[in-house]
Amino acid sequence: DVKVTQSSRYLVKRTGEKVFLECVQDMDHENMFWYRQDPGLGLRLIYFSYDVKMKEKGDIPEGYSVSREKKERFSLILESASTNQTSMYLCASTPGGGASEKLFFGSGTQLSVL
Amino acid sequence: SQKIEQNSEALNIQEGKTATLTCNYTNYSPAYLQWYRQDPGRGPVFLLLIRENEKEKRKERLKVTFDTTLKQSLFHITASQPADSATYLCAHPSDGYNKLIFGAGTRLAVHP
Numbered sequence: 265d266v267k268v269t270q271s272s273r274y275l276v277k278r279t280g281e282k283v284f285l286e287c288v289q290d291m292d293h294e295n296m297f298w299y300r301q302d303p304g305l306g307l308r309l310i311y312f313s314y315d316v317k318m319k320e321k322g323d324i325p326e327g328y329s330v331s332r333e334k335k336e337r338f339s340l341i342l343e344s345a346s347t348n349q350t351s352m353y354l355c356a357s358t359p360g361g362g363a364s365e366k367l368f369f370g371s372g373t374q375l376s377v378l
Numbered sequence: 379s380q381k382i383e384q385n386s387e388a389l390n391i392q393e394g395k396t397a398t399l400t401c402n403y404t405n406y407s408p409a410y411l412q413w414y415r416q417d418p419g420r421g422p423v424f425l426l427l428i429r430e431n432e433k434e435k436r437k438e439r440l441k442v443t444f445d446t447t448l449k450q451s452l453f454h455i456t457a458s459q460p461a462d463s464a465t466y467l468c469a470h471p472s473d474g475y476n477k478l479i480f481g482a483g484t485r486l487a488v489h490p
Contacts, residue, residue, distance in 0.1 A: 268421075273419075297477075299480075304386065304482055305482060306382075306467070306480045306481055306482035306483060307422075307467070307480040309477050309478075312476075312477065320476070322477065354421050354422075356421070366412055366424040366427060367414075367422070367424065367478060368424070369421030369422050369423070370421050371419075371420055371421050372419065372420065372421050374419070
């Protein structure tokens, strides 16, 4: 089975801190995604990547950046964390081809910014 | 812009009954719809995909329908069990097919 691993289940950070969320997948998938999930709003796409060193903005990229130096790893960076970035962050991957194939998700990181 | 609407109110049903969840979409008709299950504090897990030329798709106790005229998909769980309690998300590709658009999900609670 595909495994998508997010480095932390829970994180607590202070306003203004730089935050790194790490995601690793073990099935050589081409596409990787970062979503955030808030009650009543569903999943919203932050950034995605089709290939190493490649990135595309999703629907809500403001305040975030990403890095994909290796195929298996996709990092989400909050340059200066703010309280409105408190959320559940979900990483996902798909094998290749269309980026709208079924997604394999990690377990999520619940980030609290105080 | 395209939106997916799922009932935000929780659905409470008795064990053994059939649960029916609704997914409505606006504007363009997608080539397919996907359904995911999400347990509290976990990431969503893919369940089923139904294409626009498939009226119905089944997998064990799960059944999904896709009505392009009504712009609606229905998700059924027959002989429901307490273990089916979770949030169920509907999703479909964007018009550029470069991402999935998700509904907010409907929480299902199956009571013994």
